[in-house]
Structures are given as C-alpha cells and as structure tokens.
Amino acid sequence: MSSTDELCSLRWDPVSKGVEVIDQTLLPHALRWCRLESLPAFCHAISTMQVRGAPLIGITAAFGLANALAEDASNENLARASAALMATRPTAVNLRWALDQITCAVKSLEPSQRPLVALHRALSLREEDIVNCERIGANGLQLLSALNKDQLNIMTHCNAGWLATVQWGTALAPIYKAHASGIPVHVWVSETRPRNQGTNLTAWELHRAGVPCTIVTDNSCGQLMRQRKVDCVIVGSDRTAANGDVCNKVGTYLKALAARASDIPFYVALPESTIDWSCPSGEQIPIEERDESEVLSIGGLDAAGDYGEVKLAASHSTAFNPAFDVTPADLVAALITEHGNFDASVKGLQQLGAIASDT
Structure with missing residues (x-):
C-alpha cells in the first residue's frame, strides 16, 4: 500500500486550495477525479455516493463545511451548511462526528478567523484517518x-x-x-x-x-x-x-x-x-x-x-x-x-x- 496520494480517495491541492475526490459511481470502468467547489457540490457527492464509506463521508463533509465557511463564516451559515451536509446520509455516524469536529473548532471564534481554522481541522482529520486506518x-x-x-x-x-x-x-x-x-x-x-x-x-x-x-x-x-x-x-x-x-x-x-x-x-x-x-x-x-x-x-x-x-x-x-x-x-x-x-x-x-x- 502506497503512502502517496496515488492511492487515496480525497486529496487537497494547496496551490488551488481545492478538494478533489474520485467519482466512485464511475468505477471500475473509469477513474475520474471530481473537483468540489461549493456546498451543493459536496452535498451532491455524498448523497449520490460519488464518495461513500463512513470515514470518507465524514472527511468529505468536514471539507464541505470548511468550504462553506470560506464563503460565509456567520453563525447562520455555519448552522445552515452543517444541516445541509447532515441531511445527505442518515446512517453513517462519522458524518455527524466530523461536522461536530469542525463546529467545535470554530464556534467560539470571530467569523474572520473561522475559515482558516476550519480548513486546518479538516486537513488534520484527513491525516488522522490515514494514521488510524494503518x-x-x-x-x-x-x-x-x-x-x-x-x-x-x-x-x-x-x-x-x-x-x-x-x-x-x-x-x-x-x-x-x-x-x-x-x-x-x-x-x-x-x-x-x-x-x-x-x-x-x-x-x-x-x-x-x-x-x-x-x-x-x-x-x-x-x-x-x-x-x-x-x-x-x-x-x-x-x-x-x-x-x-x-x-x-x-x-x-x-x-x-x-x-x-x-x-x-x-x-x-x-x-x-x-x-x-x-x-x-x-x-x-x-x-x-x-x-x-x-x-x-x-x-x-x-x-x-x-x-x-x-x-x-x-x-x-x-x-x-x-x-x-x-x-x-x-x-x-x-x-x-x-x-x-x-x-x-x-x-x-x-x-x-x-x-x-x-x-
């Protein structure tokens, strides 16, 4: 098993500051990366099973909430975006867990501080998942x-x-x-x-x-x-x-x-x-x-x-x-x-x- 991004399901591009996931609905016939750039795109990826599996659903949702806060870091949007992501799949508890991780990391901060903190927490959750699975x-x-x-x-x-x-x-x-x-x-x-x-x-x-x-x-x-x-x-x-x-x-x-x-x-x-x-x-x-x-x-x-x-x-x-x-x-x-x-x-x-x- 490689430790490189060649064998991963979600990658973060620090240059373009974007999230890419494998569109798993196309496998095994085509391997295609899909860029997620908006809250609706993150919600769509989870609900249509472009991404699936409890841990990956949670990590994807964490990046989705961070993406939403980069556009609007208000309390209202934090609640709205979290609810939208939470509604995508009801069974996998990692979804709620990951959203709680981001919310707890940012809720006491000023709105201007939230986007960067949310992103760093999402990135750390991604790395923790790799270590835990190994x-x-x-x-x-x-x-x-x-x-x-x-x-x-x-x-x-x-x-x-x-x-x-x-x-x-x-x-x-x-x-x-x-x-x-x-x-x-x-x-x-x-x-x-x-x-x-x-x-x-x-x-x-x-x-x-x-x-x-x-x-x-x-x-x-x-x-x-x-x-x-x-x-x-x-x-x-x-x-x-x-x-x-x-x-x-x-x-x-x-x-x-x-x-x-x-x-x-x-x-x-x-x-x-x-x-x-x-x-x-x-x-x-x-x-x-x-x-x-x-x-x-x-x-x-x-x-x-x-x-x-x-x-x-x-x-x-x-x-x-x-x-x-x-x-x-x-x-x-x-x-x-x-x-x-x-x-x-x-x-x-x-x-x-x-x-x-x-x-």
Whole structure:
C-alpha cells in the first residue's frame, strides 16, 4: 500500500486550495477525479455516493463545511451548511462526528478567523484517518496471523478499503498488511447488490494492489462458508452502537449468521469515530432507504464498451431498498480498531473508550 496520494480517495491541492475526490459511481470502468467547489457540490457527492464509506463521508463533509465557511463564516451559515451536509446520509455516524469536529473548532471564534481554522481541522482529520486506518491494519494483522493458515481465505462484504476512507481502509487494511508481510491471502469478494460495491470497488482495489481475489454472488457466501472455503470474514461499519451492535451494508447480517453457523470468526474493522456512544443498541440506528431504481435496474458496459442502464424487472415492478442492516454484537468475534482489538460488548467498548481517552 502506497503512502502517496496515488492511492487515496480525497486529496487537497494547496496551490488551488481545492478538494478533489474520485467519482466512485464511475468505477471500475473509469477513474475520474471530481473537483468540489461549493456546498451543493459536496452535498451532491455524498448523497449520490460519488464518495461513500463512513470515514470518507465524514472527511468529505468536514471539507464541505470548511468550504462553506470560506464563503460565509456567520453563525447562520455555519448552522445552515452543517444541516445541509447532515441531511445527505442518515446512517453513517462519522458524518455527524466530523461536522461536530469542525463546529467545535470554530464556534467560539470571530467569523474572520473561522475559515482558516476550519480548513486546518479538516486537513488534520484527513491525516488522522490515514494514521488510524494503518493502525487498524496492524491490529487486524495480529488476528489474521493467529489463525495460523498456510493461505488465508478471507471474505468481505461491500467496500471498506481506501475508497471508503482516505488511505488503507478499515476491513481491507489488515488484508493489505497481510499481503505486504508475505502471508498468502485470497479474498472472496461478495458482489454487494444492489449497487455492487464489492464487484465495482473492492475487487478493483484488490486487483490494483496485487491481492488475489474472486468475485462471488451474495447468495453463494453461506455455501462457501459451509464448505470450509472461508477462514474468516472481515467487514466495516457505518455505525456501531454502545453495546457492540454493528450497522453495515445490507447483507452483512446474513454473512454473520452463516459465519456463526460454520464456526468462522466474523470481525468488524472500524475507527473509534464510527462508534455512536449515545446509541444504546442497534435498534436505535436509523436505516437509510434508497431509491427502488437501484434494485430494478443495473448499469454496466455493453459489448461495444459503452455504458448504459439496463432494466432488470418487469414494468410496474416495485422494490424495497434498505441500504444497511444491523448485526447483533454476539455474532461479532472482535472489533478491530486503531486502539486495539476488543470484544463487541458494553464492557469491550468501555475498555476501548478508556484507552482512547488516555491517548
């Protein structure tokens, strides 16, 4: 894994003083950077999933709020811009966390001082995310090494790599670390319908890094586990409740159930910023419902190499499209964080909180 901006999802240009992100809706067919220059552009990038993944959503929102304050640093615009960004995606708690970070940094300052302070805080959040994700990778590597396998067959769901953070990723960070350390790794990449983040993003990332991987249909994952072709499952988290319940891309819960039935460890990798300490359990986590068109149609390249949308269902069909589900804490073998590996429980999270408060 490179430490350069070649393998990052959001970059800051100090010369033009602008933010650029990879338009992830175009992957894997095209790699295109998109410049964000206004509050509506930042909101659009998050809501349409040009950027996605809980940590990256938060970092993007931080820069979006800093951008808004550069135009108007009044209290009214601070509240207005923060509310607009907060409304883009309801589930990922990093969004609220990052906006609170910027707000707390500037709210006591004179308006003239706010733009620069907000920008510096956004830049520091970006750097902290890189460091934290690398630490997640190192801590996760300890768990992978303890499995004592000649070759590790790891299953993932959705995308929790550097496209979902700034660099390294969460669930993919231990895989990148294992690959770099010489451990033979193979990754089962579940397609992750309906937006196919596994097929479009995770497989693309792993190919670029030289990590062997195989795309599989979501419905085949339980059978692969039953056949003992999977050594462990690692996923990310968009919000983790204070009792250890984990909210992640829809389909995660089914993989956790299959892993438990097959006696396979199910790990969740996340930064502390993804923990909602005010949320007592997964029952209180809001589940985003996205447009039914994502289920009823699919996009891709045709034989001529042209991109297009194809309808999958009969006319007048309807669909229900929840973007996330909740996996109960008792199905999670460990939470992999930048502070270490912890039990997915009230006690485990209290231990994490105590360590985090001392750092």
